[in-house]
Amino acid sequence: MGSTRKFRVWRGDENGGDLQDFQVEVNEGEVVLDVIHRLQATQTPDLACRWNCKAGKCGSCSMEINGMPKLGCMTRMSTFTEDETVTITPLRTFPVIRDLVTDVSYNYEKARETPAFAPPAGVAPGDYRMQQVDVERSQEFRKCIECFLCQNTCHVVRDHEENKPEFSGPRYFIRAAELDMHPLDAKTDRKEYAQASMGMGYCNITKCCTEVCPEHIKITDNAIIPMKERVIDRKFDPLVWLGRKILRRDQLNGQGQGLDAPSGKPAGVTGHAKGVGPTSARLPEPPDLQEDGKLALTEITFDRPAAPSPFGEDVSFPMRGTSYVHPDRQRETSPEDEGTQAH
Amino acid sequence: MTTRIERHHYDVVVIGAGGAGLRAAIEARLAGKRTAIISKSLFGKAHTVMAEGGAAAAMGNVNSRDNWKVHFGDTMRGGKFLNNFRMAELHAKEAPERIWELETYGALFDRTKDGKISQRNFGGHEYPRLAHVGDRTGLELIRTLQQKIVSLQQEDKRKHGDYEAKIKVFSETTITELLLDGDRVAGAFGYVRESGEFLLFETPAVVLATGGVGKSYKVTSNSWEYTGDGHALALRAGATLINMEFLQFHPTGMVWPPSVKGILVTESVRGDGGVLKNSDGKRFMFDYVPDVFRHQYADTEEEADRWYTDPDNNRRPPELLPRDEVARAINSEVKAGRGTPAGGVFLDIASRLTPAEIQRKLPSMYHQFKELADVDITKVPMEVGPTCHYVMGGVEVDPDTTAAHGRVEGLFAAGEVSGGMHGSNRLGGNSLSDLLVFGKRAGEHAAAYTDSLPKRPKPAAADVEAAVSAALAPLSRENGENPYTLQQDLQAVMGDLVGIIRREAELTDALKRLQELKRRVANVSAVGGRKYNPGWHLALDLRNMLVVSECTAMAALEREESRGGHTREDFPKMSPEWRQVNLVCALDGDDVVLERKPVPKMRSELITLFKRTELSKYLTDDELAEFDALSGEAK
Numbered sequence: 001m002g003s004t005r006k007f008r009v010w011r012g013d014e015n016g017g018d019l020q021d022f023q024v025e026v027n028e029g030e031v032v033l034d035v036i037h038r039l040q041a042t043q044t045p046d047l048a049c050r051w052n053c054k055a056g057k058c059g060s061c062s063m064e065i066n067g068m069p070k071l072g073c074m075t076r077m078s079t080f081t082e083d084e085t086v087t088i089t090p091l092r093t094f095p096v097i098r099d100l101v102t103d104v105s106y107n108y109e110k111a112r113e114t115p116a117f118a119p120p121a122g123v124a125p126g127d128y129r130m131q132q133v134d135v136e137r138s139q140e141f142r143k144c145i146e147c148f149l150c151q152n153t154c155h156v157v158r159d160h161e162e163n164k165p166e167f168s169g170p171r172y173f174i175r176a177a178e179l180d181m182h183p184l185d186a187k188t189d190r191k192e193y194a195q196a197s198m199g200m201g202y203c204n205i206t207k208c209c210t211e212v213c214p215e216h217i218k219i220t221d222n223a224i225i226p227m228k229e230r231v232i233d234r235k236f237d238p239l240v241w242l243g244r245k246i247l248r249r250d251q252l253n254g255q256g257q258g259l260d261a262p263s264g265k266p267a268g269v270t271g272h273a274k275g276v277g278p279t280s281a282r283l284p285e286p287p288d289l290q291e292d293g294k295l296a297l298t299e300i301t302f303d304r305p306a307a308p309s310p311f312g313e314d315v316s317f318p319m320r321g322t323s324y325v326h327p328d329r330q331r332e333t334s335p336e337d338e339g340t341q342a343h
Numbered sequence: 344m345t346t347r348i349e350r351h352h353y354d355v356v357v358i359g360a361g362g363a364g365l366r367a368a369i370e371a372r373l374a375g376k377r378t379a380i381i382s383k384s385l386f387g388k389a390h391t392v393m394a395e396g397g398a399a400a401a402m403g404n405v406n407s408r409d410n411w412k413v414h415f416g417d418t419m420r421g422g423k424f425l426n427n428f429r430m431a432e433l434h435a436k437e438a439p440e441r442i443w444e445l446e447t448y449g450a451l452f453d454r455t456k457d458g459k460i461s462q463r464n465f466g467g468h469e470y471p472r473l474a475h476v477g478d479r480t481g482l483e484l485i486r487t488l489q490q491k492i493v494s495l496q497q498e499d500k501r502k503h504g505d506y507e508a509k510i511k512v513f514s515e516t517t518i519t520e521l522l523l524d525g526d527r528v529a530g531a532f533g534y535v536r537e538s539g540e541f542l543l544f545e546t547p548a549v550v551l552a553t554g555g556v557g558k559s560y561k562v563t564s565n566s567w568e569y570t571g572d573g574h575a576l577a578l579r580a581g582a583t584l585i586n587m588e589f590l591q592f593h594p595t596g597m598v599w600p601p602s603v604k605g606i607l608v609t610e611s612v613r614g615d616g617g618v619l620k621n622s623d624g625k626r627f628m629f630d631y632v633p634d635v636f637r638h639q640y641a642d643t644e645e646e647a648d649r650w651y652t653d654p655d656n657n658r659r660p661p662e663l664l665p666r667d668e669v670a671r672a673i674n675s676e677v678k679a680g681r682g683t684p685a686g687g688v689f690l691d692i693a694s695r696l697t698p699a700e701i702q703r704k705l706p707s708m709y710h711q712f713k714e715l716a717d718v719d720i721t722k723v724p725m726e727v728g729p730t731c732h733y734v735m736g737g738v739e740v741d742p743d744t745t746a747a748h749g750r751v752e753g754l755f756a757a758g759e760v761s762g763g764m765h766g767s768n769r770l771g772g773n774s775l776s777d778l779l780v781f782g783k784r785a786g787e788h789a790a791a792y793t794d795s796l797p798k799r800p801k802p803a804a805a806d807v808e809a810a811v812s813a814a815l816a817p818l819s820r821e822n823g824e825n826p827y828t829l830q831q832d833l834q835a836v837m838g839d840l841v842g843i844i845r846r847e848a849e850l851t852d853a854l855k856r857l858q859e860l861k862r863r864v865a866n867v868s869a870v871g872g873r874k875y876n877p878g879w880h881l882a883l884d885l886r887n888m889l890v891v892s893e894c895t896a897m898a899a900l901e902r903e904e905s906r907g908g909h910t911r912e913d914f915p916k917m918s919p920e921w922r923q924v925n926l927v928c929a930l931d932g933d934d935v936v937l938e939r940k941p942v943p944k945m946r947s948e949l950i951t952l953f954k955r956t957e958l959s960k961y962l963t964d965d966e967l968a969e970f971d972a973l974s975g976e977a978k
Contacts, residue, residue, distance in 0.1 A: 013874065029600025031715070041827040045878030046871030050385070052566040055606045056714060057482065057707070058388045074714050097537050098875040108386060108514075112506055116494030117449030125443035126402075129458035135451045139476065142451060142483060146387055182449070214714075 002027045005077070006085040007035060011047070013098045016292070019087065026077050032086065033061050033072035036100075048099040056214060059147030063100050064089045069149040069212045091152040092159070106157075107148050110168040114175050115193065118186040134183040141178035141223060143215045144171065150209035150219060156202045167199035170209035170219045176200075177223035191227050200227060346811050348541045353379040355789045356531050356544045358518050358573060359552030361389035362481075363758025363778035363785070365488035366441075367550045370786025372495055372510045376793060379544060380492070380512045381533065383553075383568045387489045390554055390566050391778070394481030395609035395707065396465055397473025398775035400438035404459040409470040411435040412952055418773060419953075421467040421665050422735070422766020423907045424922055424961045425586070428945040429742035430764040434773070434780050441779035442474050448491040450483055452476055464614045464654070467665045467770040478609050478707045484775055516542060518572070519883055520810040521549060521580040521754070524800035528580070528753030532802075532810040536880060539873020541814070543807060547796055548789040551577060551738060551747075551756040552782065556590075556895075558830075559888045560731035561838035562605045564596055570884040571891035573760035577738045578890060578930040581750035585762040585925045585940075586736035587891070588898035589908035591769055592843045594669035596730025598687035603715045605730040608690060608708060610771045612725075613662040615704050616651055617692035619673070620724065621681035627688075628661035631672035635960045636664060667768045667907050670729040674843055677728065687728030693721055729843055735769055735908055736898070737762030739927060744788040745781055749929065753792060753800070757785035763925075767907025817882035823868025826882040833860055833888060841896045846912050850900040857893050861933075864889055893935045894928040901926055901937055919963040947973050 005026045008019040022043060024035055033051055040047050051061040054073045061072035066087050080086055094102035150170040156163050168176075173194060180190035194200045205228075207220045217223075355371040357364045360382030371378040382389070401414040414435040419426050442460065446452070452474050453461040462471040476483040496506040503509070518533035522543075531544045553573030557565025574584055595608040613619075621627050629647075632640045640661045641647035647660030662669070673688050682688055692701055698721035702709050705720075712718040712725060738756035739748040745761065747754040758778040765773065817823070840853035864886060869879035904918040905911050927938045950958070951974055959967060 027601065029716070030602040034602045040877060041831075045825065045827065045869065046876045048875035048877060052384055052388050052390070052568065053393055053606075054566065055393070055603065055711060057392050057479075057711075058384075058566070060384065060388050076715075076717070078717075101537070101875050103537075104385065112493055112496060112500075114493075116490060116497055119447045119449075125440065125447050128443070128446040130451075130454055131458055132454040132461075135454060139451050142476070142486060143479065144486075145392070145482065179449070182451070185449075216710075 003082060005035075005080075005082065007039070008085055008087040009036075009039070009047070009100070010089040011044075011099050012096065014096055017096075017099075019089075028078075030077045031073055032063075032065055032070075032075040032077065032088065035077065035086075036072060036088070048097070048101045050101055057145060059145035059214070062091055062147045062149050062152065064091060064152075069153045071147060071149070071214050074214055091148070093152040093154070093157055094148075104148055106164055107146070107151055107169070107171060110172045110198075111175070114168065114172045114198070115179075115187060115190075117179055117182065120184045120186045123184065128184060130183045137181045137222070138178040140217055141174040143217055144174060145215060146171065147214060149212040149214065153208045153212045154203075155206070155208065156199075163199070163202060167202050168194075170203075170224070172198060173200055173203070173227060174217060174219055174223040177227050180227065191229075194227050200224065203228075346541060346815075348543050348807065348811070351379065351542065351544050353377050353544055353546045354793050355379070355548045355550065355786070356381065356546040357550040357552060357786070358531065358576070359383075359389075359550075359554060359758070359760070360386060360512065360514075361391040361552060361554055361758060361778065362484050362488060362775065363760075363782035364389075364550070364552030365485070365492060366779050366782030367552055367755075367757055367786035367789070368510060369488065369491055369495065370783045371550075371790045372492075372786075374787060374790035376509075376790045378510045379546070380510070381516050381518055381531070381544075382512060382514045383517050383572075384515060386512045386514045387485060389485055390569060391485045391775070392479075392482045393564065393566075393607065394484070394775050395478040395607065396611050396614075397463055397475030397480045397772050398438070398442055398484065398779070399465070399468060399472045399770065399772035400442045400474060400776050401435060401470075401472060402439045402442065402460060402462065402474070403470075404455055405462040405471040409472060411439075413469055414438070414472065415949070416952055417468050418770060419766070420957075421770040421773075421907075422768055423917065424766065425906065425925075425942060426766030427742055427763035427943060428949055429943065430781070431766075432949060433742060433784075434764060434777055437780045437783075438776040441776065441783060445484070445487050445779075448487050448494075450476075450487040452483070463611060464663070465770070465772045466610050466613070466663045466669070468772065473772040475611075478611055478705055480775065484779075513542070517880065517883070518576065519814050520806075521576050522802035522806045522810070523580060523751065524802060526581065526750045526752055527796075527800040528751060529800035530802035532807060532814075534814060534873075536875055539876065539879075541811060543802070545799075545802060547793050547800055548753045548755065550745075550785045550789050551754065551760050552758045552778075552785070553760045555734045555759045556888070556891045557731045557734070558884075559833055559837045559892045559895075560842075561834040562596065562729075563731040564593060564605050564607045565731065570888045572884070572887050573756065574737060574891045574894070575887035577747055577749075577751075577754065577756065577760075578894075578928070578935075580747075580754060581930075582747035582754055582756075583739045583749040584736060584891075584894055584928045585739040586767070586898070587734070587762075587894040587928055588902050588926065589735035589765075589767045589906075590731060590895065591666055591733040591735060591908045592670045592729040593732035594666055594673055594729055595690055595725075595727040596732075597712075597716065597725070598683070598728040599685040599718075599726045600716050601685075606711070606715070607730065607732065608725055608727050609705070610663075610666075612690060612692055612705060612708060613660075615692070616695040617662070617690050618660070618695065619662055619669070619727075620689045620691055621676045622683060622689075623681055625681075627676055627681075628664070628669070628672060631668060631675070632661050632664065633668060635957070636668070640664065665768055665907075666732075666771065667910075670843060671910060673727075673729055682728075683726045685726050685728075687726045689724040690727045691724035693723055698722075731838075733759060733769055733774065734895075735762065735765045735767060736895070739763065739925075743784070745785040746788060746792070753789075755785040755789045755792075757781040767909060814883060817867050817869040817879055818871075818873065820866065820868035823866045824863055826867050826869060826878055826885055829860065829864055829867055829885055830881060830888070832863075833857075833885070833892065836860065837892055837895070841892070841899055844910050844912050845899050847900065850896055853896045854893070854900065857889065857896060861889055861893075890930070890935065894937075897935055897937050898926040898928065901939075917961070919961060919966070922961055923963070923966075 007022040052058040176194040209219045354376035403409040418431045499508040515536040522530040551573035556571035557563035557569045641658040650657040840849040904921040
């Protein structure tokens with residue numbers, strides 16, 4: 001029943017590392033995480049990898065499998081051909097701690113900066129009344145298992161450490177949306193807050209987050225777009241976006257206000273970008289080589305020293321084929337776009 | 344000693360970040376205490392997320408006849424009257440408040456038509472009682488508590504300028520030792536997985552909320568963290584464990600494919616109409632209704648099927664018997680050669696509900712089977728069998744304060760790590776409510792205890808040094824044994840010899856083998872460094888798994904009857920005399936010592952809630968005579 005398969009697993013720490021080749025036995029019905037456990041038990045007892053439930057419920061074993069952000073426990077080995085080499089690398093958006101384990105504290109900081117549920121005044125415990133149809137919208141987002149695959153795949157922060165202080169990421173946009181749609185939440189400015197203090201304006205709805213979500217939450221369609229709708233005409237403007245990129249933060253006003261708003265300190269949450277200014281302020285530079293002459297992890301899975309623009313290099317403006325259309329431009333759109341409009 | 348140790352001072356340290364731990368931490372912080380939460384994994388990943396069915400609380404939203412007395416009765420009945428009655432009483436009374444409180448933290452339960460929290464049927468519960476969110480109630484609970492902690496941190500930020508002024512989560516941190524000052528808790532010592540750095544918490548009060556022991560078993564629904572840490576820490580600190588022989592094997596774990604063997608299929612599949620069939624296609628549960636339950640369960644398929652729509656006029660289907668009965672029935676069918684190729688039985692929902700209904704009522708089950716096993720449960724039956732799921736036994740505690748019994752002071756326990764509440768068998772849905780009710784009590788009483796102290800206990804430097812060298816030992820030892828091999832050997836001993844059906848000879852053999860393993864574990868070694876090294880972590884956990892396994896095997900050998908989560912092939916009957924006995928384990932040096940203690944006697948107004956005919960199946964003649972006298976007085 002079993003067969004020997006080829007695996008390449010990234011091993012190393014914050015000082016760098018490389019892909020190591022393994023030959024490992026794989027049995028019928030197994031998933032990638034089983035194979036990692038077999039490696040630990042038989043070949044590399046100190047191979048670091050997070051996991052808990054092994055049933056797709058806890059979101060611990062997030063990794064990149066052949067370059068795709070996935071859960072190790074939900075990726076069946078039968079999805080690869082027998083002669084295919086399976087390459088496993090740590091999540092790229094977060095700093096490596098060791099092997100497949102990354103420092104995901106960015107997400108927990110963003111969680112803390114997202115204002116919590118505000119209970120309705122004067123409603124006693126036990127007196128909450130809500131209709132199923134009204135709670136279902138928020139319940140979709142509460143399915144989130146916090147695997148952070150959406151955060152990892154989002155091009156606003158993937159390879160853009162400098163955006164991390166201002167950008168909360170899809171996981172926290174759905175948290176904001178969940179509370180915005182909560183029938184009894186007493187806070188009324190969730191949308192405005194998401195736009196002003198969570199960096200939702202950076203999102204250009206490419207739906208990468210929705211694609212990688214193991215819980216199949218429609219992050220873009222059901223959370224981000226409805227959240228953008230009300231504030232869009234005030235905030236969404238490419239010039240504002242450009243200004244934010246080229247001006248120093250102290251030259252901008254109206255940033256980061258609000259009680260729990262991000263501090264906006266340029267050091268970056270994870271400390272990785274310590275002392276590094278925004279990329280637009282620096283000359284183009286080649287990738288850093290380490291002492292051993294190898295590229296650091298963040299460089300090996302991509303063929304360029306920095307990622308493309310947050311909008312994606314293959315996107316031309318005005319964007320077509322997305323389900324969002326600027327309300328002001330609605331009447332100007334050409335007939336072939338009509339089928340994809342949100343309104 | 345040159346090892347670097349980071350020191351922290353807290354008023355209350357909560358070990359474990361599952362439901363019980365987070366609820367305890369919230370309460371301690373609300374009492375104004377500086378609180379640390381120690382999480383073995385990342386914050387929010389605790390095993391509580393695996394709970395699917397719901398949280399049992401007699402709110403009476405769906406059937407208004409439900410109240411705490413009925414819930415109390417069901418819990419005692421489920422635990423075969425071995426439960427600590429006071430815990431069962433507090434649990435039944437306080438569960439509704441604890442659930443309603445979650446809504447003020449932002450929880451979104453499924454609703455009834457009139458907008459209240461919906462409640463579903465579950466094995467052993469007389470009325471629809473489980474508050475639920477589809478089949479991911481555990482996730483909702485953990486997320487709600489996690490978000491409540493974040494909101495408290497936001498309050499602290501506004502007030503003190505620092506999120507962590509009053510409550511801090513130490514994620515991926517494991518406590519290896521509790522430190523005492525005399526008999527008082529003085530601190531906790533552990534390491535951070537990420538860096539391998541050591542931490543010392545100086546604290547007068549520790550709440551244990553570390554969950555269970557399932558990782559000592561081959562087939563288990565538990566994750567790697569479930570290594571009995573809290574049980575072992577309590578023992579080594581001088582506390583006692585009770586009822587360790589009672590382990591719940593969830594009747595329906597996945598048996599195919601092998602990689603997900605053990606993972607749970609929620610009981611709600613049966614609650615919503617799923618039936619168990621053997622390889623002959625027979626709905627076999629009707630053959631396994633024990634006499635004590637005969638009048639509550641249907642004896643024909645027709646009546647059972649009517650119950651789903653008309654529960655008031657029909658008896659329940661036998662698929663909804665308590666978990667131990669269902670697990671034993673499946674075990675018997677498989678042993679009799681009527682099992683599936685993978686060694687389970689069929690659980691069929693496909694022929695009972697439409698695909699749309701299945702996807703709506705059991706979304707994560709549908710999802711789990713589709714993604715993990717490539718099985719479409721709307722089309723074909725599932726293959727299921729018993730999996731080690733929950734330990735009823737645990738730290739012996741005072742029911743009201745959750746303070747641990749034994750020599751030690753300042754130690755509290757809540758959730759799965761504590762014992763007594765569930766007796767010999769836990770009802771589904773009672774664990775989520777258990778951890779809320781007793782988590783709150785643990786936090787509250789730990790905080791009160793710190794106020795009562797005349798001076799702060801101080802850990803001794805020598806104890807800290809001993810803890811450091813014990814933690815470093817596996818790394819410095821060369822040519823010792825591989826921890827993974829040792830764990831597999833331990834799992835084989837427990838799975839094969841102390842499993843679901845037990846025999847005297849096997850238990851004696853198991854104890855001998857555990858002694859042998861103890862010697863081998865003392866010589867375990869881990870390669871690599873201190874930084875995120877799973878081999879090292881396992882090497883340290885093994886010590887805990889072993890001592891807890893020893894307690895289980897010893898108590899299982901001692902208890903010569905079959906009751907709930909303890910089945911002795913050589914003593915197949917429940918014995919009224921044994922119902923009066925709790926088996927209590929303590930540590931004497933490195934050895935486990937076992938003692939018999941009486942089960943606390945139910946107060947008269949509680950015991951008279953039961954019918955004599957029912958009690959006569961559980962109580963001794965003397966106890967029945969006492970009961971008759973009581974009910975005579977009442978008339």
